Amino acid sequence: QVQLVESGGGLVQAGGSQRLSCQASGRTDSLYAVGWFRQVPGKEREFVAGLLWSHRMTYYADDVKGRFTISRDNAKSTVYLQMNSLKSDDTAVYYCAASREFRGRFTISGVDYWGKGTLVTVSS
Numbered sequence: 266q267v268q269l270v271e272s273g274g275g276l277v278q279a280g281g282s283q284r285l286s287c288q289a290s291g292r293t294d295s296l297y298a299v300g301w302f303r304q305v306p307g308k309e310r311e312f313v314a315g316l317l318w319s320h321r322m323t324y325y326a327d328d329v330k331g332r333f334t335i336s337r338d339n340a341k342s343t344v345y346l347q348m349n350s351l352k353s354d355d356t357a358v359y360y361c362a363a364s365r366e367f368r369g370r371f372t373i374s375g376v377d378y379w380g381k382g383t384l385v386t387v388s389s
Contacts, residue, residue, distance in 0.1 A: 274383030
């Protein structure tokens with residue numbers, strides 16, 4: 266089993282920055298991919314950014330490319346999401362997600378473990 270705990274959410278002004286952290290514990294050696302999804306009430310959870318745990322490959326949703334950066338610290342088993350130039354549309358609950366396999370893209374059905382989420386509110 267793997268546990269994921271997010272932190273770093275909060276209120277930020279439009280145009281500002283926020284960094285989210287996801288601390289993984291447990292059988293982290295079983296993980297192949299880790300990423301971030303987000304969800305707004307009434308809408309489907311959507312992919313934001315992801316990376317392969319032991320590779321340099323990163324993946325981003327089109328609307329966050331150039332603004333968000335995902336990175337990892339293997340020694341700390343932690344994944345970060347640096348969010349810059351935030352917009353009101355980025356307001357959501359952000360979930361850390363991890364998978365034991367990766368089939369070319371990050372999908373909700375491919376996630377094996379979820380964190381409980383952290384709320385990011387961008388005020389305009």
